Amino acid sequence: MQDHTGSTLAASIEDSLAERFGERLQVDPNLSGLDELARIAGHRVHRDFLDRPVEPTLLRLLCACALSAPSKSDLQQADILVVNDPPLRQAVIALMPDMPWLAQAPVLLVFLADGSRTPQLARLRGKPFPNHHFDLLFNAAVDSAIVMTTFMRAAAAVGLGSCPLSAIRDEAAQVSALLRLPERVIPVAGLACGWPAKAGHITPRLGLETTLHQDRYRQGDLDRQIDAYDRRRAAALPYRRQRAVERFGAAPFYGWSEDKARQYAEPLRADFGAFVRAKGFCLD
Numbered sequence: 001m002q003d004h005t006g007s008t009l010a011a012s013i014e015d016s017l018a019e020r021f022g023e024r025l026q027v028d029p030n031l032s033g034l035d036e037l038a039r040i041a042g043h044r045v046h047r048d049f050l051d052r053p054v055e056p057t058l059l060r061l062l063c064a065c066a067l068s069a070p071s072k073s074d075l076q077q078a079d080i081l082v083v084n085d086p087p088l089r090q091a092v093i094a095l096m097p098d099m100p101w102l103a104q105a106p107v108l109l110v111f112l113a114d115g116s117r118t119p120q121l122a123r124l125r126g127k128p129f130p131n132h133h134f135d136l137l138f139n140a141a142v143d144s145a146i147v148m149t150t151f152m153r154a155a156a157a158v159g160l161g162s163c164p165l166s167a168i169r170d171e172a173a174q175v176s177a178l179l180r181l182p183e184r185v186i187p188v189a190g191l192a193c194g195w196p197a198k199a200g201h202i203t204p205r206l207g208l209e210t211t212l213h214q215d216r217y218r219q220g221d222l223d224r225q226i227d228a229y230d231r232r233r234a235a236a237l238p239y240r241r242q243r244a245v246e247r248f249g250a251a252p253f254y255g256w257s258e259d260k261a262r263q264y265a266e267p268l269r270a271d272f273g274a275f276v277r278a279k280g281f282c283l284d
């Protein structure tokens with residue numbers, strides 16, 4: 001006999017993924033772990049939070065779960081920094097003025113790429129360290145992103161909502177000074193977290209024909225795929241306002257590709273490489 005919960009969860013996953021990709025996938029209701037898949041498939045960021053604190057013990061638990069994520073070569077180069085002190089929090093948030101909603105987020109975290117410890121191991125154990133090159137940074141940044149994703153999943157499992165913040169890198173040098181980040185430790189992303197005030201919504205993604213490859217990379221008819229995605233997305237989740245109208249005018253149809261093209265018609269965070277170099281990482 002089929003489990004009723006299984007079929008409900010399977011239907012919910014199918015619905016979420018149809019909304020996401022414009023394609024209905026078949027989900028076997030007898031699979032285990034459907035509740036986790038349903039949360040993953042139904043992912044949405046949250047920027048609107050209840051006025052309800054997140055208990056420190058719960059936050060510590062979620063951080064420990066996040067830091068249980070896999071780590072490249074077991075080098076453990078990702079850290080989490082909890083910004084709790086009110087004046088410090090205010091100073092950090094003030095560096096992201098486009099995101100006033102951050103003031104209402106009960107939890108503010110910064111996920112760090114920590115390239116400082118591995119060279120310290122070499123010093124401690126009297127070994128050479130011929131690895132001051134780009135891979136040191138890349139590995140630590142990838143680990144940090146995996147830890148953040150794992151935190152988001154753990155948070156979602158207990159009913160919390162979150163939103164990553166690349167904006168933490170807009171004023172990276174100031175953030176670094178405020179948080180006293182040592183040499184070879186840089187912020188990868190911030191994360192706002194709390195109990196969601198709204199259900200949020202699913203954001204449609206590019207179709208799987210564009211982003212899921214089989215054996216070899218296949219570009220296909222990318223222009224047509226982007227056009228189709230723009231239309232599907234606009235039908236479900238139209239943009240409420242157009243970007244940079246004074247520069248580009250008002251478009252009769254304003255889709256995702258128009259928005260992203262306008263967004264990246266400006267140099268964004270072009271000084272980040274200089275910051276990373278100044279923190280002691282090598283980008284070659």
Ligand SMILES: Cc1cc2nc3c(=O)[nH]c(=O)nc-3n(C[C@H](O)[C@H](O)[C@H](O)COP(=O)(O)O)c2cc1C
Nearest residue numbers: 043044045099163164165166167168189201202203
């Ligand atoms: C690495 C990363 C950085 C992000 N930075 C910001 C940010 O600075 N501000 C913000 O409001 N949202 C930020 N977001 C959230 C994205 O805007 C959001 O994930 C995207 O619009 C898709 O929505 P969804 O996650 O609900 O599917 C970030 C997401 C990621 C993964």
